[in-house]
Amino acid sequence: MSDMVQPDDRSDRDDGSAPTCAVEGAVDAPVPIADIRGDLTRDAPLKKLVWFKSGGCADWLFEPADLADLKLFMERLGGSMPIMALGLGSNLIVRDGGVPGVVIRLGKPFSECEVTGDTTITCGAGTPGILAASTARDAGIAGLEFLRGIPGTVGGFVRMNGGAYGREVADILIDCDVIMPDGELVTLPNSDLKYTYRHSALPEGAVVVSARFEGTPGDPEEIGAEMDRIAEARENSQPLRTKTGGSTFKNPGGMKAWQLVDEAGCRGFKVGGAQVSEKHTNFLINTGDATSADIEGLGEEVRERVFRNSGVALEWEIQRVGRP
Known part of the structure; x- marks a missing residue:
């Protein structure tokens, strides 16, 4: 994660760990596509579109041409399928089984x-x-x-x-x-x-x-000086150059999540290819080959250890979506 927008690499695979993207029964487009000008893709890999660089596929990915195009698409869909909007994919874990329904990616338009x-x-x-x-x-x-x-x-x-x-x-x-x-x-x-x-x-x-x-x-x-101060603070305290998803857990009232995680002995702790950041313990990182199950499992283990140590039940701030 960094202040620069992540590259939009739409290639289907970057290694052998990508999940299978078959979706049973999703053969025809979910809406009549006449006059729909955006891109509608079936079984669309999402791992390249999220900052953790892990996870499965969307049953359907729709990238609307503009507001009118999106409105027409959603009118035709009529609430008949689940819908999830996707921006830069920063605070998000896409589970390895993929996302049901339609993911709507709002890009340059x-x-x-x-x-x-x-x-x-x-x-x-x-x-x-x-x-x-x-x-x-x-x-x-x-x-x-x-x-x-x-x-x-x-x-x-x-x-x-x-x-x-x-x-x-x-x-x-x-x-x-x-x-x-x-x-x-x-x-x-x-x-x-x-x-x-x-x-x-x-x-x-x-x-x-x-x-x-x-x-x-x-x-x-x-x-501008205040913005520079914020940028410097982020650079000094957060693992910006890694595959991460931002702050993992909400800060409980009057407490800091990172401190609770650190006091529970979780700094650097790993599950598979996922690790608690050494630099900032409220960040999880993909060290290179983590599955989304690794990342989510690590988060749940951290929550358990924090609860055993302090009695505080941390709540996820990162959104977790899709099928396990």
């Missing part, structure tokens, strides 16, 4: 970010955090610097109330545009999302397509 008011910016759901923060900086809009420190894209931030360095999306979101599972496009204000720590009330299968954020007037040089 959803990555525009522009200034839309004196202290507001509007970003597509595929906008990386670093781009959102930089757009605000260049416009002299303060308060969004923390987005520089969150790996991933706006759609994921909005759904999970992403945060870092003392701030979170709930502090800056005005509203967001969302396509509901039945294809209806709605605008939801911040209050409707009922944000709590790393959680929102967005229903399963709803896809965030854009969001509006509000900051305060600021000096671009001071904003």
Whole structure:
């Protein structure tokens, strides 16, 4: 994981450890494809699209051409299959059995970010955090610097109330545009999302397509200096140059997850090809050949050891999706 967007390598295999991608019964397209302009792929490998570089395939992967294309696709799907949106694949474990239903990947058509008011910016759901923060900086809009420190894209931030360095999306979101599972496009204000720590009330299968954020007037040089401070702090404390998925566990109230993991003796602990980072113990890493089962199993073993040591039941922050 790093502040640079991960390469979009769509090759089906990179070694012999990739899982089989056969999906029983998924022969025909899930919707009539007339007038659908995006790419719809059956049995699509996902491991190249997530930062852990592990996991199975999507029954179907849809990469819409634009908002209208996505809306038409979801209207035709009509909530008949599970839907999962995918951005940069940062805070995500895709299990080795693959993801049922349709994975919707929001790429370049959803990555525009522009200034839309004196202290507001509007970003597509595929906008990386670093781009959102930089757009605000260049416009002299303060308060969004923390987005520089969150790996991933706006759609994921909005759904999970992403945060870092003392701030979170709930502090800056005005509203967001969302396509509901039945294809209806709605605008939801911040209050409707009922944000709590790393959680929102967005229903399963709803896809965030854009969001509006509000900051305060600021000096671009001071904003840039704060962004540089955040970048340096991440570089010094986190294993950015490894195959990882960001912060693994939520911080329990008044405590730090990394400290609980460290005190339980888990620094450097391994399961298969997965390891607890030596640099930051709230990060799991793929040392090269880990399966998603290795990574998830390591996380569960860490949770067990922490509970035995401290009595604290850590909660996963990384999303785990798909079939075991």
